[in-house]
Amino acid sequence: MTHNNKYAKVLSLTAGLIFSATAANVTYAANFKVAVGDGGGSAQHELGKKFVEELEKRSSGKHSAKLFLNGQLGSEQDTVNDAAIGTLDFSILAINNVTPFSPTVGVFSLPYVIQSLDEAVMLTQGEVGKELVANTVRDAGVRIIGWTYTGFRVLTNSKRPIRTLEDLQGVVVRVPKNEIMIDTYKAWGINPTPMAWSETFTALQQGVVDGQDNPYLTVAAMKFDEVQKYVTNIRYIFSIEPLIVSEAVFQDQNKATQKAILEAGQAATEHSAKFLAESETAIKETLTQRGMEIVDPANGEKEWIEKATQAVWPKFYESIGGKDKLNRVLRLLGRNEV
Ligand code: MLT
Numbered sequence: 334m335t336h337n338n339k340y341a342k343v344l345s346l347t348a349g350l351i352f353s354a355t356a357a358n359v360t361y362a363a364n365f366k367v368a369v370g371d372g373g374g375s376a377q378h379e380l381g382k383k384f385v386e387e388l389e390k391r392s393s394g395k396h397s398a399k400l401f402l403n404g405q406l407g408s409e410q411d412t413v414n415d416a417a418i419g420t421l422d423f424s425i426l427a428i429n430n431v432t433p434f435s436p437t438v439g440v441f442s443l444p445y446v447i448q449s450l451d452e453a454v455m456l457t458q459g460e461v462g463k464e465l466v467a468n469t470v471r472d473a474g475v476r477i478i479g480w481t482y483t484g485f486r487v488l489t490n491s492k493r494p495i496r497t498l499e500d501l502q503g504v505v506v507r508v509p510k511n512e513i514m515i516d517t518y519k520a521w522g523i524n525p526t527p528m529a530w531s532e533t534f535t536a537l538q539q540g541v542v543d544g545q546d547n548p549y550l551t552v553a554a555m556k557f558d559e560v561q562k563y564v565t566n567i568r569y570i571f572s573i574e575p576l577i578v579s580e581a582v583f584q585d586q587n588k589a590t591q592k593a594i595l596e597a598g599q600a601a602t603e604h605s606a607k608f609l610a611e612s613e614t615a616i617k618e619t620l621t622q623r624g625m626e627i628v629d630p631a632n633g634e635k636e637w638i639e640k641a642t643q644a645v646w647p648k649f650y651e652s653i654g655g656k657d658k659l660n661r662v663l664r665l666l667g668r669n670e671v
Pocket residue numbers: 370371409426427429430508509529530546547551574
């Protein structure tokens with residue numbers, strides 16, 4: 334590729350570039366765009382702020398990045414497409430919205446696999462996480478460079494306290510457009526409503542749907558307490574929300590910038606784990622003060638767990654890369670294989 338072509342390609346990929354080129358290679362300062370699905374104060378926002386701060390520091394001020402909150406740059410799933418074709422630089426989004434583009438990451442969304450923050454950190458930071466990073470580059474044209482840890486996705490609704498699967502019947506629940514989550518609710522006896530995240534608040538407000546599930550940090554940041562009254566502490570998915578970079582944009586950076594991006598992503602990941610551990614209890618408390626009623630599922634969630642794992646796990650062995658893949662994860666977590 335000639336230098337001129339290279340310049341043209343880089344320009345079409347990244348907004349706000351200031352060039353300074355030598356004959357040997359191209360260097361440029363960039364103001365990257367980062368799409369963020371959630372609003373201010375969310376775990377995604379915390380990770381994003383730390384990433385921007387660290388990127389600026391690690392590139393000695395040469396590179397910066399701007400966060401676009403609340404899905405301003407499109408629905409979370411749309412941002413994966415945009416990053417894949419290089420019209421968007423970075424996005425922070427829930428893992429369940431990456432799964433349709435790279436099914437093996439579904440292993441992190443299988444119900445009741447990840448059971449704590451420590452397990453989420455261990456899996457994402459270890460060999461399994463590295464494999465999934467490689468798979469998303471291969472399948473989706475995006476590279477995961479950081480992980481947000483957001484906590485268990487609890488069920489909220491505007492109708493009634495839900496403790497049992499019987500209580501759940503008749504409640505219209507919004508889910509992401511994610512087959513694993515759709516099938517989990519089917520295993521629990523209802524037909525959920527798949528819907529983009531960016532449309533969810535309005536749908537709850539207008540009563541198009543009665544409920545949804547997301548972690549406490551997200552419920553508070555998105556002000557769902559204004560349109561939802563009841564919370565059930567189900568623990569079916571521990572929410573992990575990757576920071577992705579367009580592989581095309583990443584490959585267009587010189588080595589020093591790639592290093593700064595990767596290190597900034599790692600520093601932001603570490604910050605995210607601390608933020609969750611330090612803030613979740615207080616946020617839960619705030620939601621109670623704002624009028625939400627929190628209940629636990631009956632009988633230690635037994636019937637929810639049995640129905641979901643029995644019906645959903647076998648159905649997705651193939652898409653997550655085989656039953657062996659799940660067994661490897663279960664072994665790493667010290668659990669019985671299936
Ligand atoms: C979803 O429910 O689509 C996502 O979990 C929302 C989010 O990114 O917080």
